[in-house]
Amino acid sequence: MKDASAEILEAQVQSAVExxxxxxxxxxxxxxPVEDPERLYEAVRHLLDAGGKRLRPTVLMLIVEALADVDADPTDIDYRNFPDAHGEPLDVMSAAVSLEAIQTFTLIHDDIMDQDDLRRGVPAVHxxxxxxxxxxxGDTLYSKAFEILIEADAPADRVVEAMDVLATTCTDICEGQALDMAFEERTDVLPDEYLEMIEDKTAVLYGATTAIPAILFGADDETVEELYQYGxxxxxxxxxxDDILDLTVPSEELGKQRGSDLVEGKQTIITLHAREQGVDVDELVxxxxxxxxxxxxxxxxxxxxEDAGSIDYAKDKANELVTSGKDHLSVLPDNEARDLLEGIADYLIERGY
Structure with missing residues (x-):
């Protein structure tokens, strides 16, 4: 059961996202758009049309709103002609769609590698x-992301820097996925190695989501770096x-078998801590x-x-990271968008399925 404050937080974040x-x-x-060849572009749009919270585009939009100190209903903001740090028009939506395209590309390829049947309540693309x-x-979404980002209408040097961040992010994601697969064959993975792996596999896309809009907006290097670290x-x-929810949320809510990561031998911060406490993780199921x-x-x-303290350890680590992340937002003006970015950070560790 969620407490009242968690429910209020979730409602605020959901409203901002919606x-x-x-x-x-x-x-x-x-x-x-769905264009020729139609079958390819229908597949490109399959998961995009199936839904998704659009959390990363929301964070990206909130970053520029906070930097510009804009306090307005998002339906009243022209994100296609958003004033940058010098008052010049910036196409924020191109950057937002670019990041969502990269996220969707990773989901399609993940489902192929894991042979998963469902994603977002519909059959996986494969x-x-x-x-x-x-x-x-997936490959088309990857390449389209760069095409779309070019359309952000920012000065050329900012676009090049943003594309460099996006390209490096995609390389990091692939390296993180490779590490994750390699860890399944090891029993000596250390918690610090795991944190490095999830930074590459998952966190760098949030880092790109927060750094790229700041770069395109024209923020200074210190602000870009602080916002990247927030991400x-x-x-x-x-x-x-996600590691915690895989063990603690009923299967019907997860949409897959609870504990599947544990059964498949995937290394998580929870199982790594348990090994250090002497638990034979390989024999848990x-x-x-x-x-x-x-x-x-x-x-x-x-x-x-739970007896080993491993789930509480994971919760404490997540809380520690969120606190650190919110501290990096001090470079932003004190406004509603910054408050929502703090709320999203809290929501990420209080959310369920």
Missing amino acids: QRREIVNAAIGEEL RAYDTETAILA IDVGRAFQIQ GTDDVDAVTEAEIDEAVARL
């Missing part, structure tokens, strides 16, 4: 179409919260088949992890 989601969805339609088309759809810290907290594990086996495994 207000901007429709704006982002309209921009997706403009930037990524199930709705085929593996070859899904690979092409990195809350992105790592986001992934740790009696099978490596997600479809064969029982709720009773997961309950027993979770109880042992």
Whole structure:
């Protein structure tokens, strides 16, 4: 059960996201139309049209709102002609769609690698179409992200810097995914190694989401770096919260088998801490088949992890990262957008499914 303050926080964040989601969805339609070859672009749009919170585009929009000290209803803001630090028009929506395209590209490829059947309540792209088309759809989103980012209408030097951040981010994501796969074959992974892995696999995209709008806006280097670190810290907290939810949220709410990460042998901050406490993590459940594990086996495994203090350790680490992340927002003016960015950081570790 969520307490009253958590429910209020969630409502505030959801309102902020919902207000901007429709704006982002309209921009997706403009930037990524279904064109020839239609089958490819239908696959490109499959997960985008299935929904999603649009959390990263929302954060990106809030960053420029905070930097410009704009306190207005988002429906009254022209994000296609948003004034930058020098009063020149900036196309914020191009940057927002670019980041959402990268996020969707990673989801498509993740589902192929993990052979997952569902995503956002619909068949994964490789199930709705085929593996070859899904690979092409992911690759198309990857390349389109750079095409779209160029359209941000910022000065050339800022666009080049933003594209450099995005390119480096994509490389980091691939390296993080490779590390995650390699960790499944090891029993000596250290917590610091895990934190480095999730920074590459997950957090760098949040870092790009917060740094790129600041770069395009024309913020100074210190502000860009502080906002990047906000993204990195809350992105790592986001992934740790996912690790916790995988064990603590009922299967019907997760949309997959609870404890699937544990059954499949994936390393998380929870299992790494448990190993250090002498828990034989490999023997916590009696099978490596997600479809064969029982709720009773997961309950027993979770109880042992709780007894070892491992779940509380993960919660404390996520809270520590969120606190650090919010501290980096001190470079922003004290306004509503900054308050919402702080609220989103808290929401990421209090959210459920």
